[in-house]
Amino acid sequence: TLCFQAFLQMCNLPIRVVCRANAEYMSPSGKLPFIHVGNQVVSELGPIVQFVKAKGHSLSDGLDEVQKAEMKAYMELVNNMLLTAELYLQWCDDVTVEEITHPRYGSPYPWPLNRILSYQKQWEVRRKMKAIGWAGKTLAQVLEDVDQCCQALSQRLGTQPYFFNKQPTELDALVFGHLFTILTTQLTTDELSEKVKNYSNLTAFCRRIEQQYFEGHDKDSSATVTAQSAKRSLLR
Amino acid sequence: MAAPMELSCWGGDWGLPSLHPESLTVMAYAKFSGAPLTVNTINSSWRAPKGDVPVLISKDVVISQPARILNFLRKQKYNADYELSAKQGADTLAYIALLEEKLLPALLHTFWVEAENYCSVTKPWFASRIPFPLSLYLPGKMSREALNRILLTRGGPPLYSLTEVEAQIYRDAKECLNLLSKRLGTSQFFFGDTPTTLDAFVFGFLAPIYKVCFPRVQLQEHLKQLPNLCRFCDDVLTCYFRLTVSGHSPAGQDTADANLQKLTQLVNKESNLIEKMDDNLRKSPQHPPRKLTTLKLAAGGEESSPLNRLSP
Numbered sequence: 001t002l003c004f005q006a007f008l009q010m011c012n013l014p015i016r017v018v019c020r021a022n023a024e025y026m027s028p029s030g031k032l033p034f035i036h037v038g039n040q041v042v043s044e045l046g047p048i049v050q051f052v053k054a055k056g057h058s059l060s061d062g063l064d065e066v067q068k069a070e071m072k073a074y075m076e077l078v079n080n081m082l083l084t085a086e087l088y089l090q091w092c093d094d095v096t097v098e099e100i101t102h103p104r105y106g107s108p109y110p111w112p113l114n115r116i117l118s119y120q121k122q123w124e125v126r127r128k129m130k131a132i133g134w135a136g137k138t139l140a141q142v143l144e145d146v147d148q149c150c151q152a153l154s155q156r157l158g159t160q161p162y163f164f165n166k167q168p169t170e171l172d173a174l175v176f177g178h179l180f181t182i183l184t185t186q187l188t189t190d191e192l193s194e195k196v197k198n199y200s201n202l203t204a205f206c207r208r209i210e211q212q213y214f215e216g217h218d219k220d221s222s223a224t225v226t227a228q229s230a231k232r233s234l235l236r
Numbered sequence: 237m238a239a240p241m242e243l244s245c246w247g248g249d250w251g252l253p254s255l256h257p258e259s260l261t262v263m264a265y266a267k268f269s270g271a272p273l274t275v276n277t278i279n280s281s282w283r284a285p286k287g288d289v290p291v292l293i294s295k296d297v298v299i300s301q302p303a304r305i306l307n308f309l310r311k312q313k314y315n316a317d318y319e320l321s322a323k324q325g326a327d328t329l330a331y332i333a334l335l336e337e338k339l340l341p342a343l344l345h346t347f348w349v350e351a352e353n354y355c356s357v358t359k360p361w362f363a364s365r366i367p368f369p370l371s372l373y374l375p376g377k378m379s380r381e382a383l384n385r386i387l388l389t390r391g392g393p394p395l396y397s398l399t400e401v402e403a404q405i406y407r408d409a410k411e412c413l414n415l416l417s418k419r420l421g422t423s424q425f426f427f428g429d430t431p432t433t434l435d436a437f438v439f440g441f442l443a444p445i446y447k448v449c450f451p452r453v454q455l456q457e458h459l460k461q462l463p464n465l466c467r468f469c470d471d472v473l474t475c476y477f478r479l480t481v482s483g484h485s486p487a488g489q490d491t492a493d494a495n496l497q498k499l500t501q502l503v504n505k506e507s508n509l510i511e512k513m514d515d516n517l518r519k520s521p522q523h524p525p526r527k528l529t530t531l532k533l534a535a536g537g538e539e540s541s542p543l544n545r546l547s548p
Contacts, residue, residue, distance in 0.1 A: 065418045066418055066419055066421070069416075069418050069419045070330070070419070072334065073327070073330035073331045073334040073415070074330040076330065076336075076337045076338065077329055077333035077334070079337065080333040080336065080337055127388060128388045128389065131384050131385040131388040131389065132385065132388075132389060133301070149329070151326070152326035152329045153326070155322040155325065155326040156323055156326045156330075158323070
């Protein structure tokens with residue numbers, strides 16, 4: 001979710017974050033998050049970027065063709081490695097699944113619906129992992145892949161403030177979203193966030209974007225608190 | 237130097253050493269890095285392919301996925317990425333991810349899911365190389381796995397029918413080909429003059445699309461509109477995979493031949509440059525005064541004699 005917020009903040013577009021229990025069903029593609037603008041609903045990063053571009057805001061206009069190709073390639077790398085690794089850790093690592101994911105995913109629903117829905121989601125994710133060949137990977141191998149990905153990102157970033165020098169682009173938003181989530185989410189082990197912390201320029205990058213674009217973070221967190229209480233009243 | 241290494245993979249046809257993209261990637265990397273691999277193509281003898289193909293066997297180590305095989309080769313000091321900078325190494329990973337996400341689904345679809353292609357080309361070809369009775373079962377299984385993979389990774393809502401998914405994956409594949417073409421530009425390989433891991437992966441994915449003759453060929457037609465990618469595939473095939481008449485590459489003298497090929501290419505390039513320079517000199521307008529004209533003619537005369545020697 002954070003990468004979308006970051007992207008929209010970078011475009012200087014004001015947004016309001018709302019948490020809803022049936023968010024997955026409201027989204028046109030079944031995927032979270034999505035934005036609701038006037039009477040249009042758009043989900044997923046690709047379409048949202050294009051939607052924003054059509055309205056006249058774009059972050060990657062200053063790039064030439066080769067750089068745009070590079071940016072797309074790096075975005076695929078992040079999606080391929082980091083997203084899959086996050087999914088793996090959340091749904092295929094038994095310890096994490098038991099202690100964190102099941103309770104969190106099923107929390108808006110009463111028993112037994114919460115167990116059924118989270119098992120269903122787990123089964124779906126495991127099927128996908130099997131199809132792309134990640135089912136046979138151990139946790140150590142997944143962490144090694146994440147490390148390789150972070151190394152690549154760190155080397156690409158180097159000492160620049162953003163991935164494509166002075167201006168932030170969609171890639172910066174995407175990377176920030178994933179890395180920040182990894183660094184701040186509480187899991188049973190800290191190994192994933194340790195891998196990211198090994199690369200100091202990546203942590204500095206996250207902090208810089210957080211400071212620059214999320215100064216109103218306190219306001220956001222109070223909004224989520226009220227949304228949580230609103231959610232519970234919805235269930236009554 | 238190291239223990240003898242044996243690679244088990246699918247064989248080739250239509251001028252390619254292998255039809256399987258992952259096998260082709262590993263073979264290309266081995267050629268680029270000079271690793272001495274004995275290639276065993278799977279045929280209908282009773283040693284059926286176990287598990288994922290390609291499989292590298294060295295002493296008692298068995299390694300199966302291309303990324304892991306390449307890592308193993310690098311540890312054995314067969315490294316094609318030796319001269320890459322850190323940033324170029326990072327770019328390699330990113331472009332490989334792009335290939336796997338955007339191009340692979342369409343490749344799998346063209347080979348295994350598109351009904352006409354599968355029934356008339358892929359299934360008979362693979363069935364002829366797998367021992368009976370597995371040949372009745374294995375191609376079907378590979379086809380189902382390919383469809384599964386496409387649907388699970390790309391088939392979520394809002395794409396609800398197979399035709400919509402197909403349209404989307406071909407759009408993505410064409411975009412990916414365009415991006416690769418832009419990145420390659422006019423250079424011979426992706427990172428300069430020597431091939432690297434990225435070249436191996438791109439070759440592995442592009443060559444089957446380029447060479448295999450299918451009835452339904454929208455991806456091949458799109459690829460043929462990108463001449464630098466076609467030239468890239470042809471270059472790798474002629475320089476690194478010179479197949480003898482029987483279709484098997486000569487073992488042992490490959491690296492020497494490859495170097496000789498490279499040298500010949502360089503010499504040819506130089507002679508082409510000299511020809512071009514000479515042409516330019518002769519074609520340039522007659523602005524300078526008469527003194528210089530005579531000098532130029534003399535220079536033209538001197539240039540033309542080595543030119544005569546060089547041209548066949």
